Amino acid sequence: MAGRIWSVDSMRLLAMAFIVSIHTDPFRGLGVYGNTLNFVIDSTARFAVPFFFVTSGYFFALKVGSRDPTTYFIKRATTITSLYIFGLLLAFPVFLTGTAVRAGDTNEAILHSSLLKIGEFISPVGLLYYGNSVSEILWFLPALLFSLGFICLAILSNSTKYLLPVSAGLHVIGLLGTSYTMVVDIPFPTRDALFFGFFYTSLGYWIASSDWQPDSEHSSFYLGATILFSILHIGERYVLGYVLTGETLAQGVYTASYTISTVFLTISLFLLLLSRPHLGRSTSVPSWGKYAVGIYVVHPAVLYVLERTDGPLRQIDIEATNTILWHLLLTPTTFFGALFVYLAAHKAGLIEIDGDHLPRLDRIRKQWPY
Known part of the structure; x- marks a missing residue:
């Protein structure tokens, strides 16, 4: 199964829609x-980020099996960076413009708020490791980079047999620090590379x-397991968020990131996709899977802009965010808006979808010779 896995490519786009x-x-x-x-x-969608980690680890193993792991890791690290x-x-x-707009009318207030925000943006630990100093959403990329780095070190030290037990033990700490805080208080963030990715x-x-x-003979079993763990996943989050706390859905929505059931849901889904590698091959969905990561990196900015339209609309007595229409349109608008910006950046020569995403003057000049 070293060739293209169409089902995984298809799932990338769906998983990104869930994210x-x-x-x-x-x-x-x-x-x-x-x-x-x-x-x-929200509960159903929580498989998506773990799915991308699992997929990355899976294909990393396939690639390094026939080449130098350090060379390939450097290549992956360059792309992720x-x-x-x-x-x-x-x-x-x-985000900085939004901060300045909210700061007020005086230049002093705008300058003060902007400087504080810039200070948050350039926090070394948040920027380089946790990936949350500018946008909480972008944390996946540094986490993936460090996670692949840990695996590369394990390969070079001939200790890959310890990868799963060691990482599983660390993940238990990560779960205690997020969804199971009633058990023990973990005094540091755990949604990162070491304890999650x-x-x-x-x-x-x-x-x-x-x-x-x-194999395909067991695909029905994997499908059943995926459905079962999906139900258990929702049930576990309901117990954690409402049964144990005494709160109700009328009071709010429980949004803890990941739980024990997330692990089994992600495994069963990924095995289902591997058992049916040609799923989606007859459609155009797999070819669009390569745009998933682009939608991911662009959608925080697009979503921020869309959410800030609420202010001007309120000025003309339109409460858009409290309408069903707003909630029906926001997700697809964000998704396809991010895709449009990503494709436009590629068209303008700012990035290469299948290559370097750093804007380069020579590439822009080639795209716009006049």
């Missing part, structure tokens, strides 16, 4: 029914490097 929906919060705040729908959507910088270059001016990336690496591969 966008997590950030757009469809139907939240529209009464108990709106909150219930949002809770189900250029994507991250591209996302930052888009989000930084948009490392485990799922190692899981993908382990699946690829093992001799066992899912």
Whole structure:
């Protein structure tokens, strides 16, 4: 199964749509029914980020099996870094402008708020490791970079057999620091490479490097397991968010990131896709999968702009954000708006979709010779 896996390519685009929906919060705040729908959507969508980690680890294992791991890691690191910088270059001016607009009418207030925001943006730990200093959404890219780095070090030190148990132990700490805080108080952030991304990336690496591969005869079993764990995933989050706390959906939506069931849901889904590698081949969906990461890095800026249209609309007595129409349109508008910006950046020569995402003058001149 070293060739192209069409089902995984197809799932990339769907998974990215789910990630966008997590950030757009469809139907939240529209009464108990709106909150219930949002809770189900959010809970269902939580497989998406782990899926991308698992996929990255899986294909990393396939690639390094026939080449120098250091050379390939450097290549992957260069791509991930250029994507991250591209996302930052888009989000930084948009978020900074929003801060300045909200600061007030005086130049002094605008300058003070802007300087504070810039200070947050350039926080070394937040910028280089956690990936949340400019936009919380972009944390995946530094986490993936470090996770692949950990795996590369394990390969070079001939200790890959320890990857899964070590990363699993660290992930338990990560879960305690996010969804199971009632058990123990973890005094540091755990949504990062070490406590989150490392485990799922190692899981993908382990699946690829093992001799066992899912076959089509068991695809029905994997499908059933995926459905079962999807239901358990929603149920576990409901227990954590409402049964244990005594709160109700009328009061708000529980949005803790990931739980124990997320692990099993992600594994069963990925095995299902591997057991049916040609799923989606007859459609155009797999070819669009390569745009998923571009939508990811662009959509924070697009979403920020769309959400800020609420202010001007309120000035003319339009409460758009409290309408069903707004909630129906925000997710697809953000998704396709991000895709449009990404393709436009490629068309303008600012980036190469299949290559470097750092704007380069020579590439722009080639695209716009006049």
